[in-house]
Amino acid sequence: MTQPSSAKPPASPDGPPAVGSALQALRQSQQLSLDDLSRRAGVSKSMLSQIERNLANPTVAVLWRLANALGVSLTDFLANGAATPPAPAIAVVQPHAIPALKSPDTRCELRILGPIDLAGRFEWYELTIQAGGVLASEPHETGTQEHLSVLSGSMTVRAGSEEKKLRHGETARYGADVAHAIGNPGKTAATALLVVVHPA
CATH class of the missing domain: 1.10.260.40 (lambda repressor-like DNA-binding domains)
Structure with missing residues (x-):
């Protein structure tokens, strides 16, 4: 991702x-x-x-x-940066500057919260899935783990042949080196924090 x-x-x-x-x-x-x-x-x-x-x-x-x-x-x-002060101790990214990806059916949106230089190692996203939406993914490299914490609504997580339903406040940890999918079985939009940890 x-x-x-x-x-x-x-x-x-x-x-x-x-x-x-x-x-x-x-x-x-x-x-x-x-x-x-x-x-x-x-x-x-x-x-x-x-x-x-x-x-x-x-x-x-x-x-x-x-x-x-x-x-x-x-x-x-x-001077185009020649006299630019050092980077701030705390860098704030405004909401409009956070990139987002949408699924082809537009029912799933991933807001990319992590910096691009960590992509492929450690990534985190704000995931929003509309009612009935499913975010399906092919297997990532061997050893990849995902951590999904539901912030609102409910979601289902399928990894390989196993599936679990998560309610608000619950977190699922699972291997993402198999085909996996996150869905929203509810009637309203659901949001979650999705963390992807790639093998070292």
């Missing part, structure tokens, strides 16, 4: 600097949300999001407002 990687477009050597990473680092080091910075700088939240993802090159006027709002000089800001 891994997500495809997506690379940011590189900054053109002849064009304006891509300040997205510097902006994001400065904003997070000051524990500002996109909404906070938007209000402080007078720049729309959608524009801020595009700048941080290097999808938009801001005008000098926008850069000046952002630099003032963050308390840094325009020169440092344009």
